[in-house]
Each structure stands twice: as structure tokens, then as C-alpha cells.
Amino acid sequence: MTDAPDLRETPEAEADLTVDQAKLLSAEIRSGISGVMNAVADVAERIVAFHSGGGWRALGYKNQDECADNEFGITKQRYYQLHKYGLARRRLADDPDFDLDVFDIGETAVRGRNLDAAVQATKEVAKEAKESGASPPPGEKIVLNPVQVQDKATEISNKKRPKTDPPPTDQTGAPLPAFCRRAFENRERLAEAQRALRSIRTVAASVAAQPGGELLEIGNIQHQIDAAALAIKHKMPHALCPKCKGQTGCDDCEHRGWISFEDYKTIKVLS
Numbered sequence: 032m033t034d035a036p037d038l039r040e041t042p043e044a045e046a047d048l049t050v051d052q053a054k055l056l057s058a059e060i061r062s063g064i065s066g067v068m069n070a071v072a073d074v075a076e077r078i079v080a081f082h083s084g085g086g087w088r089a090l091g092y093k094n095q096d097e098c099a100d101n102e103f104g105i106t107k108q109r110y111y112q113l114h115k116y117g118l119a120r121r122r123l124a125d126d127p128d129f130d131l132d133v134f135d136i137g138e139t140a141v142r143g144r145n146l147d148a149a150v151q152a153t154k155e156v157a158k159e160a161k162e163s164g165a166s167p168p169p170g171e172k173i174v175l176n177p178v179q180v181q182d183k184a185t186e187i188s189n190k191k192r193p194k195t196d197p198p199p200t201d202q203t204g205a206p207l208p209a210f211c212r213r214a215f216e217n218r219e220r221l222a223e224a225q226r227a228l229r230s231i232r233t234v235a236a237s238v239a240a241q242p243g244g245e246l247l248e249i250g251n252i253q254h255q256i257d258a259a260a261l262a263i264k265h266k267m268p269h270a271l272c273p274k275c276k277g278q279t280g281c282d283d284c285e286h287r288g289w290i291s292f293e294d295y296k297t298i299k300v301l302s
């Protein structure tokens with residue numbers, strides 16, 4: 032695809048052709064390329080019709096892949112490439128915002144790209160070309176640069192991909208600077224300690240109601256467990272330090288970058 036010219040076949044910097052001969056050959060090459068493109072587009076459109084109409088079933092093949100190989104002599108990969116190209120052209124033809132008589136795409140523009148993203152990318156690249164004043168020579172179309180369409184399609188696909196990990200925040204929703212991220216990660220371990228205390232409380236209460244637990248001062252035990260759980264809760268990281276915003280640590284937050292639930296509540300009441 033990115034084959035470099037074979038230098039053995041390339042003469043030195045001289046030109047054997049006259050300008051007129053070169054121009055004629057160039058026109059023939061362009062016309063040939065355009066003919067090839069139209070032929071591929073034609074095949075692609077027929078493949079879409081064949082595919083959606085269940086042509087392989089009508090011809091007695093077990094599946095589409097077998098049909099691609101035996102009926103058309105192409106790999107299934109090639110078959111699906113052409114099918115996608117046909118679908119993209121169909122979508123563009125039906126799109127009121129896209130004029131297939133003015134702009135066109137080659138098959139490579141959609142190759143390896145998600146169909147929706149490729150169609151959207153084609154429209155955007157055409158819109159940019161239109162805004163920059165591009166217009167086709169009489170009787171010809173503007174074939175959009177396939178690399179530009181591919182790059183734009185990749186960009187669109189990446190934008191659509193949902194972010195798997197939302198950025199970590201403090202308990203008020205503020206994004207955490209790296210400086211105090213670790214402290215907030217450890218919140219989960221402190222929460223686990225609270226859950227463990229609650230579990231001990233439940234077990235102790237249950238034993239207190241049974242033979243062997245008669246001497247337990249269950250009220251006093253529960254009170255102490257509750258106090259321990261509350262002591263942890265009050266001292267857990269809750270919000271970024273209002274002064275240094277968790278960036279560096281300061282005297283106010285004793286260089287931690289964060290304030291506890293207790294301090295946060297106090298500040299809320301005072302403000």
C-alpha cells in the first residue's frame with residue numbers, strides 16, 4: 032500500500048516525455064483511476080444488494096463466507112470490505128447533507144474503520160472541503176483524501192469510546208490531585224474497619240442473649256464499639272484542603288492536602 036517507487040526503473044532526473052505527452056498520460060491515468068473507482072463502487076453496491084437479499088441462500092451456499100470464496104473467488108475479508116464500502120455509499124447517497132455527485136470516497140477510506148464513524152468522517156471532511164471553496168472540475172467529482180477520512184473516523188471512534196475509569200474525586204466530587212490520591216484510596220480500608228466493628232457489635236449482642244454471655248456488659252461494649260467506629264468516621268479523608276486544594280499540602284491541613292469529615296463539618300457550620 033505504501034510501496035516506494037522501484038529506483039531501478041526510475042531514470043535520473045531527466046525527462047524523456049514532453050510536457051504534452053506527460054499531460055496526456057496523466058489525464059489517461061486519472062481517467063483510469065476514476066474508472067477503477069467507479070467499477071469498485073459498482074461491485075460494492077451489487078454486493079450490498081446480493082447480501083441483503085440473501086443471494087447466497089438462493090444459490091444454495093451454507094453461508095456467506097463459502098459463497099464469497101466459491102462464487103466470487105475472493106476472501107471473505109475482501110467480501111466484507113466491499114460490502115462495508117457499499118453500505119457507506121448507500122448511507123451517503125441517502126444523506127441530505129452529502130452530495131454524492133460532488134464528493135466521493137474510494138474504498139480504502141472506509142477500510143478498517145467502523146461504518147458509522149467512516150460515514151460521519153466522510154461528511155465532515157467533505158464539509159471542510161466545501162468550506163475551503165473546493166469545487167470539482169466539470170464532469171468530475173472530488174474524491175476525498177482517504178487518509179484524511181480514515182484519521183477523522185479514528186478520531187470520532189475514540190471520542191465515542193466511554194471512559195472506563197472516571198477520575199477519582201473527594202467526597203464532595205472534586206477531582207483528586209496526585210498529591211493526596213493515596214489518602215483517598217485508603218478510605219476504603221477505613222470503611223472496611225468500620226464494617227468489621229459493626230460485625231463485632233452484632234456478634235456480641237447475639238452472644239449476650241445466650242448462655243455464656245450473661246456477664247457481658249453489652250450496653251457498655253456496644254457504646255465503646257460505636258465510639259470506635261465514630262472515631263474512625265470523623266477522621267477519614269473527606270475533602271481537599273480548602274486552602275491548598277490538595278495540590279501541595281499547607282500548614283492548615285498539616286501538609287496532608289485533605290481535611291477530615293469532622294473538620295469539613297466544622298467549616299461548613301462556620302461558613
Ligand SMILES: [Zn+2]
Nearest residue numbers: 272275281284
Ligand atoms: Zn492544605
